Amino acid sequence: MNLRTIIQKIRNGFNHHEEVPNEAVLGFLRVLESVHEEEASCDEIYAKIDEYVEREVDNKDAAQLMPVIREHLDQCPDCCEEYEALLDVLEKTSKK
Numbered sequence: 001m002n003l004r005t006i007i008q009k010i011r012n013g014f015n016h017h018e019e020v021p022n023e024a025v026l027g028f029l030r031v032l033e034s035v036h037e038e039e040a041s042c043d044e045i046y047a048k049i050d051e052y053v054e055r056e057v058d059n060k061d062a063a064q065l066m067p068v069i070r071e072h073l074d075q076c077p078d079c080c081e082e083y084e085a086l087l088d089v090l091e092k093t094s095k096k
């Protein structure tokens, strides 16, 4: 086997390998995108959490108006902790 044949083999192997994962990666990215559309990130929740808590304290309709946040709070302990801390503060201040 000469060097040229070896390079040819590596090249073929590389090309073959490259095409298959690319499709898999594209499919994976599509899945990630669709997941991202449905689920809000912690940053998005943090940006809206005070509004959510205010609604919760005022009208108790926050979960209906912002179901994405309610859903995220159920799944994410970090944001839920933040939510409960804010709720606690707001409830105390609104009673004054």
Ligand SMILES: [Zn+2]
Pocket: 041, 042, 045, 072, 076, 078, 079, 080
């Ligand atoms: Zn979160």
